[in-house]
Amino acid sequence: xxxxxxxxxxxxxxxxxxxxxxxxxxxxxxxxxxxxxxxxxxxxxxxxxxxxxxxxxxxxxxxxxxxxxxxxxxxxxxxxxxxxxxxxxxxxxxxxxxxxxxxxxxxxxxxxxxxxxxxxxxxxxx
Numbered sequence: 001x002x003x004x005x006x007x008x009x010x011x012x013x014x015x016x017x018x019x020x021x022x023x024x025x026x027x028x029x030x031x032x033x034x035x036x037x038x039x040x041x042x043x044x045x046x047x048x049x050x051x052x053x054x055x056x057x058x059x060x061x062x063x064x065x066x067x068x069x070x071x072x073x074x075x076x077x078x079x080x081x082x083x084x085x086x087x088x089x090x091x092x093x094x095x096x097x098x099x100x101x102x103x104x105x106x107x108x109x110x111x112x113x114x115x116x117x118x119x120x121x122x123x124x125x126x
Contacts, residue, residue, distance in 0.1 A: 007040035056091035
């Protein structure tokens with residue numbers, strides 16, 4: 001079956017969690033809220049995720065896992081799914097990017113790109 005490739009749009013909003021961070025111990029905690037929208041014509045299910053997290057010193061960690069926040073959302077055309085998660089860095093600035101591994105109802109697997117975004121404490125970027 002030749003379906004149109006899904007059009008999955010990923011948008012991310014970030015925030016610095018000062019109350020959970022301890023800068024003197026190089027612990028900077030960030031929350032990020034991801035909105036995944038299906039702007040294509042076919043439903044798709046998010047199976048797994050692959051994140052690349054980089055701190056200001058260039059240290060990278062990769063995170064892979066099933067679903068997001070314990071779910072594998074099935075997203076119909078015109079619908080979206082939103083969740084909030086978090087990460088800890090050893091520097092006040094870093095970045096994240098990655099992919100969601102997804103599959104259409106017709107069985108076509110594809111990756112949805114998570115564009116790179118910046119994590120930063122207030123006033124750390126000019």
